[in-house]
Amino acid sequence: MTYPYFxxxxxxxxxxxxxxxxxxxxxxxxxxxxxIPDWQCCGAVYPLAKDEIATRLSxxxxxxxxxxxxxxxxxxxxxxxxxxxxVNGDMRNDDDIRRKVNNYxxxxxPYFGETKVxxxxxxxxxxxxxxxxxxxxxxxxxxxxxxxxxxCLLLRPSRELGFDDPENPSIIEDFxxxxxxxxxxxxxxxxxxxxxxxxxNNTYAAKQAQKIVDNARNCxxxxxxxxxxxxxxxxxxxxxxxxxxxxxxxxxxxxxxxEEQNG
Amino acid sequence: xxxxxxFVCWCGSNxxxxxxxxxxxxxxxxxxxxxxxxxxxxxxxQTGQDLIRDKIKEYGLTGxxxxxxxxxxxxxxxxxxxxxxxxxxxxxxxxxxxxxxxWIHKDKAEATEKAIILGRAAIAKVQLNAPLQAGxxxxxxxxxxIGGGIAGIQTALDIADxxxxxxxxxxxxxxxxxxxxxxxxxxxxxxxxCILTPKMVDCAQNENIHIYAYSEVEAVKGFxxxxxxxxxxxxxxxxxxxxxxxxxxxxxxxxKKVPNEFNLGLDNRRAIYIPFAQAVPKVATIDPDxxxxxxxGKCGVCAKVCGANAIDYKQQDELIEEEYGAIxxxxxxxxxxxxxxxxxxxxxxxxxxxxxxxxxxxxxxxxTGGTLLRPSDGKHPHTIxxxxxxxxxCDGGEKGKPYCSKICCMYTAKHAMLCREKYPDTDVYVFxxxxxxxxxxxDEFYRRAVEEYGxxxxxxxxxxxxxxxxxxxxxxxxxxDNRQLHIDADMVVLAAAIxxxxxARPLATMLTASMDTNDFFTEAHPKLRPxxxxxxxxxxxxxxxxxxxxxxxxxxxxxxxSKVIGLLSKDHLLCNxxxxxxxxxxxxxxxxxxxxxxxxxxxYIDKEFRGPNRTTLLRRVAQVNPAVCQGCGACTVACMSGAxxxxxxxxxxxMAEVDAICK
Numbered sequence: 001m002t003y004p005y006f007x008x009x010x011x012x013x014x015x016x017x018x019x020x021x022x023x024x025x026x027x028x029x030x031x032x033x034x035x036i037p038d039w040q041c042c043g044a045v046y047p048l049a050k051d052e053i054a055t056r057l058s059x060x061x062x063x064x065x066x067x068x069x070x071x072x073x074x075x076x077x078x079x080x081x082x083x084x085x086x087v088n089g090d091m092r093n094d095d096d097i098r099r100k101v102n103n104y105x106x107x108x109x110p111y112f113g114e115t116k117v118x119x120x121x122x123x124x125x126x127x128x129x130x131x132x133x134x135x136x137x138x139x140x141x142x143x144x145x146x147x148x149x150x151x152c153l154l155l156r157p158s159r160e161l162g163f164d165d166p167e168n169p170s171i172i173e174d175f176x177x178x179x180x181x182x183x184x185x186x187x188x189x190x191x192x193x194x195x196x197x198x199x200x201n202n203t204y205a206a207k208q209a210q211k212i213v214d215n216a217r218n219c220x221x222x223x224x225x226x227x228x229x230x231x232x233x234x235x236x237x238x239x240x241x242x243x244x245x246x247x248x249x250x251x252x253x254x255x256x257x258x259e260e261q262n263g
Numbered sequence: 264x265x266x267x268x269x270f271v272c273w274c275g276s277n278x279x280x281x282x283x284x285x286x287x288x289x290x291x292x293x294x295x296x297x298x299x300x301x302x303x304x305x306x307x308x309q310t311g312q313d314l315i316r317d318k319i320k321e322y323g324l325t326g327x328x329x330x331x332x333x334x335x336x337x338x339x340x341x342x343x344x345x346x347x348x349x350x351x352x353x354x355x356x357x358x359x360x361x362x363x364x365x366w367i368h369k370d371k372a373e374a375t376e377k378a379i380i381l382g383r384a385a386i387a388k389v390q391l392n393a394p395l396q397a398g399x400x401x402x403x404x405x406x407x408x409i410g411g412g413i414a415g416i417q418t419a420l421d422i423a424d425x426x427x428x429x430x431x432x433x434x435x436x437x438x439x440x441x442x443x444x445x446x447x448x449x450x451x452x453x454x455x456x457c458i459l460t461p462k463m464v465d466c467a468q469n470e471n472i473h474i475y476a477y478s479e480v481e482a483v484k485g486f487x488x489x490x491x492x493x494x495x496x497x498x499x500x501x502x503x504x505x506x507x508x509x510x511x512x513x514x515x516x517x518x519k520k521v522p523n524e525f526n527l528g529l530d531n532r533r534a535i536y537i538p539f540a541q542a543v544p545k546v547a548t549i550d551p552d553x554x555x556x557x558x559x560g561k562c563g564v565c566a567k568v569c570g571a572n573a574i575d576y577k578q579q580d581e582l583i584e585e586e587y588g589a590i591x592x593x594x595x596x597x598x599x600x601x602x603x604x605x606x607x608x609x610x611x612x613x614x615x616x617x618x619x620x621x622x623x624x625x626x627x628x629x630x631t632g633g634t635l636l637r638p639s640d641g642k643h644p645h646t647i648x649x650x651x652x653x654x655x656x657c658d659g660g661e662k663g664k665p666y667c668s669k670i671c672c673m674y675t676a677k678h679a680m681l682c683r684e685k686y687p688d689t690d691v692y693v694f695x696x697x698x699x700x701x702x703x704x705x706d707e708f709y710r711r712a713v714e715e716y717g718x719x720x721x722x723x724x725x726x727x728x729x730x731x732x733x734x735x736x737x738x739x740x741x742x743x744d745n746r747q748l749h750i751d752a753d754m755v756v757l758a759a760a761i762x763x764x765x766x767a768r769p770l771a772t773m774l775t776a777s778m779d780t781n782d783f784f785t786e787a788h789p790k791l792r793p794x795x796x797x798x799x800x801x802x803x804x805x806x807x808x809x810x811x812x813x814x815x816x817x818x819x820x821x822x823x824x825s826k827v828i829g830l831l832s833k834d835h836l837l838c839n840x841x842x843x844x845x846x847x848x849x850x851x852x853x854x855x856x857x858x859x860x861x862x863x864x865x866x867y868i869d870k871e872f873r874g875p876n877r878t879t880l881l882r883r884v885a886q887v888n889p890a891v892c893q894g895c896g897a898c899t900v901a902c903m904s905g906a907x908x909x910x911x912x913x914x915x916x917x918m919a920e921v922d923a924i925c926k
Contacts, residue, residue, distance in 0.1 A: 167603060167604060168602060211729075215729055215731050
């Protein structure tokens with residue numbers, strides 16, 4: 001089954017590996033991703049202002065477009081997932097926002113939040129299944145100790161995102177097990193990496209990112225994986241680099257033996 | 264035609280401020296059958312009752328309608344009043360114009376109109392009322408206490424002391440409950456075991472008390488005064504009549520890796536075990552999940568070493584049927600599961616412990632022999648952080664509990680104080696939302712912890728505990744100083760919220776006792792009947808009704824016992840005469856009523872009826888045992904042929920009320 005896919009801008013530039021490996025692996029696992037036409041940047045930050053609709057419009061366009069294509073929309077980037085899912089919740093639950101957005105967009109059929117926003121990991125868990133994924137792994141990453149780095153955008157606010165338990169998440173650990181490696185649980189895995197503060201207060205972001213890396217290393221992690229390009233930036237550029245960081249799709253492609261084919 | 268008197272109560276200003284009582288009594292005086300109608304300030308007062316009595320005699324009233332508060336409050340008062348004036352008490356109807364009218368309306372005209380309508384409905388019903396006579400049922404003079412913690416123990420001792428037989432059913436191998444795991448008790452710091460074990464021994468020695476340990480209640484039938492209870496005595500695989508409790512088997516058992524629940528898994532026990540030295544009954548129990556002999560037939564060491572020949576690998580569960588007049592629920596509490604609170608690192612570091620685990624680490628019979636040592640490396644901790652309200656007072660209720668667990672402030676102060684007293688080199692921090700210490704000598708106790716023992720109390724919450732390099736990095740906020748704190752702690756102790764034991768919910772279903780949304784048993788009245796369940800004959804003791812400390816639990820246990828004693832000292836109970844009654848001519852024998860009856864009051868018999876032409880017909884018809892029927896009315900709605908009726912609430916009466924309201 002083909003899934004409508006929202007790549008997001010960063011995955012076209014800095015985060016190209018997250019995108020490329022994700023698509024290859026999806027193809028190999030039997031759920032090819034098809035980029036929805038004419039998508040625009042999600043805004044990368046959920047608009048907290050209740051009366052602001054302009055920043056929600058691009059998300060609603062993408063959501064309405066995928067409603068026509070099977071009613072599901074898959075993303076890889078944590079920030080896109082976060083924004084799309086929360087805007088979708090607004091369209092379902094907030095009368096005021098829904099009315100204003102629909103009045104402005106004048107879609108053929110008004111949008112009421114019908115599309116289901118899925119993260120790639122949720123497709124792996126719920127559609128492919130960990131056991132099935134394990135069977136498809138040709139090069140298990142046996143013996144590798146990997147720390148899952150969730151960050152904040154995937155998990156919080158948990159009532160709206162409903163992605164995983166915000167204090168004790170397990171989906172990336174399950175993923176790590178499925179590709180044959182050993183997950184390392186460390187306390188900072190669900191803390192914010194510093195996010196956008198890196199632009200205003202780089203010292204603070206660097207301190208926070210280093211804390212995460214130190215905690216992971218001290219708990220035995222040899223590598224960190226993430227789903228977020230911004231986390232990737234902070235954990236690599238703002239730390240001492242003592243722990244390598246990769247996108248989870250890179251390891252997925254490696255485990256599925258897809259790496260060499262493309263050099 | 265009845266001669267009806269209407270009495271409208273003002274209830275001071277409770278009713279009269281919102282309802283024009285004069286208009287109500289005047290309007291109702293016009294209703295058919297009403298020969299007298301008046302209003303008065305307090306109808307429940309002696310003067311008010313005298314007024315009713317006098318008018319019954321003066322006008323020869325055959326029916327009385329009192330427009331007042333809920334029948335739950337004063338129906339009995341007015342029934343007795345009328346009975347004294349020679350009227351059958353079931354000829355009285357209450358129109359609830361307070362809870363269902365004046366209290367919930369603001370507009371006087373609207374409320375007055377509604378009060379008149381409610382009065383009309385009651386008058387319409389009284390027109391069809393018939394005098395009813397209450398029968399009696401005998402009381403079985405034996406009580407059942409479910410749960411053998413301090414609540415159950417105290418209740419049982421008090422009932423036994425009054426000379427009644429009482430059985431304790433405890434699901435664990437020993438009685439004693441949570442209190443056996445506690446080290447010291449606040450605010451006097453006496454040792455919990457020292458004050459509890461004498462009571463446990465009293466239970467064992469009291470000839471009026473029978474303890475069913477390692478047993479569970481399987482089914483409850485019957486009603487107040489006549490409960491029939493099935494108790495499942497689980498197989499211990501040890502003959503309790505032979506076992507001397509010498510403990511040799513528990514030393515020789517080769518299966519050493521069984522998590523010891525008494526020490527909350529902080530150390531191990533054997534597959535055959537006696538929970539602790541002062542266990543009552545002090546007999547061994549085999550854990551079938553770990554015993555090699557029971558699992559694969561290879562071992563038998565305990566049977567070989569047992570001098571009393573008490574081991575019986577073939578023992579089966581035993582079902583016991585007993586009859587009781589009263590049942591006390593004393594199922595207690597448990598700390599909540601902390602796995603959802605991983606921000607405190609509970610599942611990531613063994614040095615993050617719950618308060619109950621901390622009790623075991625401080626206790627002389629605990630895994631460390633009473634020396635406070637870190638579970639991870641056995642070293643002495645220097646910095647200890649206590650976090651209060653873990654899971655208590657959580658809004659939303661998804662993660663924790665909305666209520667205050669009540670006991671945590673005091674036991675945390677106790678832990679902090681004991682730490683500083685035993686180990687003056689420790690730095691002790693307590694993070695709190697509020698410190699709540701209402702209780703005799705409680706606040707003095709907490710202030711001692713701060714002022715004499717130098718415990719650092721910080722208003723604020725811990726946000727994150729990061730276990731790293733053998734330390735616990737605690738990040739917290741100090742709300743009064745408005746700053747972030749970073750503490751490198753050696754141990755973190757979480758004051759977990761408490762919740763009712765998981766066995767309470769299925770038990771409540773068996774007892775048809777009601778519960779609140781948090782699974783605490785509901786009391787019959789939150790202020791005036793705090794130890795009774797709304798279900799007659801079911802009483803509540805201890806934390807199964809709400810969070811409680813030991814003094815409060817013991818007080819409530821005694822109160823529950825006194826209610827039980829009051830019930831058991833009666834030889835007979837007056838039955839509710841409002842029971843179901845089938846019309847045999849209309850009954851088609853479909854069994855619908857039998858299926859819905861929660862009390863088992865309905866049976867079917869084949870009865871002979873006269874048919875046409877001197878023939879005899881055999882028909883299957885329903886029969887109600889009025890001693891068992893509680894008058895719930897479930898059968899009357901289930902009956903498709905309309906044969907079942909409830910005395911005092913017949914279909915005709917209900918329809919007359921509805922007609923009067925809709926007129």
